[in-house]
Amino acid sequence: MHIPIEQKTADSVINLCLDTLAKKKQALVFVNTKRGAEKQAEDLSKKTKLRSIVLDKLSDDILNVLSKPTKQCERLAECVKHGAAFHHAGLHGRQKELIEEHFRKGALSFICCTPTLAMGVDLPAYRAVIRDLKRYSQRGMGFIPVLEYLQMAGRAGRPKFDTVGEAICVADNRMQADEIVERYIHGQPEEIYSKLAVEPVLRTYVLSLIASGFVRTRKELMDFFSRTFWAHQFEDIEKLEAIIDRMLDLLLDWEFILPSAKKDDFVSADELAKDVGYRATFLGKRVAELYLDPLTAHGFIVALNKSMATKTRNSVSFLHTICHTLEMRPLLRVGVKEFDKVQAKLAEWDQWLLVNEPSAYDPDYDDYLASVKTAMMLNDWMDEKDDEWLMEQYNVRPGETRTKLELAEWLLYSMIELSNILNHNELIKDINKVRFRLRYGVREELLTLLKLEGIGRVRARKLYNNGVKDLGDVRKIQLQKLIDILGKQVAISVKKQVGEDVPEPIPEAKRKGQLEMSKYDA
DNA sequence: GGACGGTGAAACTTCAGGTTGCCTC
DNA sequence: GAAGTTTCACCGTCC
Structure with a gap:
């Protein structure tokens, strides 16, 4: 089908949007970076010629979500005045809400976004303009999955308002266009694979199945997993059992579960080995209730014991321990130019840290530095630094900061619960103080x-x-x-x-x- | 001659997102 | 891979 679009500007995305506007319709524009989303919205907003009282009010509300607007807030507020917004994980939750709400009502005509809006959010538009089909990953720049393209394309066509919708991919030339058609229009969506096989997930579920009493023996556990989609896909039951056995060994080692004696009169040794019973320890039960990855819980316990034994404890000790968990990932990336700064901080903090520093040649060293940088950011938040400062120092936007803070609070709470069970009572007050300071972003003196x-x-x-x-x-x-x-x-x-x-x-x-x-x- | 500013090419850097988990101190 | 940022060499101008 040929859709003639008037070429009003050199930017084909803007042309598509202006054409959408002429039809009195709305569009979502999907791009591959946060910066790209902001730039596209900004360029577009300069061309829409839209203004209204509702948009002015929205712009004002967006600007004042934080007590002190950041440059990002100002930029968004300016775009919104002209009917175009950007939307990505770096926005404050309230700003995202306002944008979605006003797009739904029709006050906003365009949202330029990263895949945030492709997943889950119910925000259809007449047009879904998919500008970028490639995205950077650890393996370099590559095409996004067909499933993801379908998610974005699926935003086009609003059930109650439009009988049709248009999903439009933007190509630079004929060759690219052909490739897009081949790969995404005629291409098959990828197979779906079970995520259960990922160790942190498996650890967590094995423990929670035992802790909740849902399974009581090894056999019941194996029966349970043999009926999952994972087993269905994996097929090799023996290998699967070996993996689960390894998880059981870990949980036993960490004392989250214990073998429980069977009440039956006589069982042969062979049979017992095949079907040993398990029950969760008090500690294990709590770990399962807190929904912690057992590895994280074990890491906490080791750190807390160290803190007790060596009297190593200040806010940084606990802050860094929670940053060194899988739950806090992805950690803040340590850029080339920040390397020295983070390393200097590490040297300064070294005596207070509860998680041992790997050698600089260890492949985990970069990760360790990233955990230090993340702890630095949280520490600065507790030191009453504002969002603009965090953005400049750490390249974290308000939305990302809030996500990390929420996670950190939960992890600190879990740490308190574990200290309680371990009778490390003297730590509880200190950790709780960090938790509160983090929640409100204040120095200790303001807590009262x-x-x-x-x-x-x-x-x-x-x-x-x-x-x-x-x-x-x-x-x-x-x-x-x-x-x-x-x-x-x-x-x-x-x-x-x-x-x-x-x-x-x-x-x-x-x-x-x-x-x-x-x-x-x- | 030296300080300074402007310019443009080259080198360098960076790059999406996220359910639920806890309890209300 | 592409866009944005930083660095650096080079040039012209002015004192």
Whole structure:
């Protein structure tokens, strides 16, 4: 089918979008990098000539999601004014929500995105413009899977509004076009493979099956796995059993499970070997409940024991231990120019780290450095550095920071639970302090002020710098002075929280989730 | 002659995403 | 592989 598109600019993606706009329709543009998505949206927004009150309001809301807008926020806000947004994992969750919501309502005409919007999110458009079909991976630049192309193409055509949709791939020349047709239009989607065979997953499930009492013996365990898609695909049952046996050995070694004696009268040694019973230890049960990879849990236990034995413990000790887990991956990449900086920090922190440093020639060394860099970022967040600073120092965007913070909090919680079981009570207070500091992104001295509702890192810092250092100070300070620092609404609310009788504030209309967010950002 | 700024070619660097897990301190 | 960034050599201008 030939669709004539007016060539208004040199950029064929923009031409396609302007044509979509002329049809009063919407388009999603898929690209292969975050930077690419931002650039494409920016270029497009300069050509749409769209403006409206709704878009201005949206732009304003997007700009003010963080207490202090980053350059990324400003760039997005500017694009949105003209009906085009970019969308990738680096955006703050609230910004993503706003964009999706306004695209659904039709206020936004275009979203230039990385594959974020191809998976899961229900955001169809009349056109899905697939600009990049190649993407960088560890093996270099390569074509994306057919399945992924289908995911993106599947965004075209909105069930309730359009009877048709168009998925358009962009090619530079005839040869490329032919290749795309051959590979993606006529090509077969890839086979789907079971992910169960991946060791961290397998470890986790073997433990949880035993811990939950779903299986009680080796035989039951093997029966369970023999009925999975993995076994169906793998076919070689003997090899599969060997893998599961290896997992069982690991869990036994780490004392997450124990062999349990059978109650039957007599079983031959041979039979017993084939069908030994298992039960989870108290520790193993908790690990399964926390949904931790047993390897991570074991790593934590080793680190916690070391901390107890050697009295090595400060916030960095725990921060780095959680960064050295599979759960925290992908870690922040250590760029060529950062190498020295991270290594210097490693030397500075060395005495506090609980996970041993591999030799510089070890293939794991780069990973270890990446775990140090990730810990550095989290440490700076706890040191009250803002998003713009983290972006410049570590190349992490607000969305990525939030994802890492959430993971870190869960891992620290798990670490506390394990310390509890191991009776390492003296560690609990220290780890908990790190957890709270991480959650709110503050230095230790602000922790008391954070107990107040409506007070997050920024307001707590303001109070502290004005001499209001604890709840007693909040009581002592004159209301008017507090209003000068925090504004009327918050000041009154805070005074009430410390038990003072003050006039009722005019209720402020709050969006759902705003309070929670203000805890993190405001 | 030397400091300075502008220019363009060459070398270098970077590059997607993410379910649920815990508990409310 | 491609786009963006940094580095560096080279040139012209001005003091």
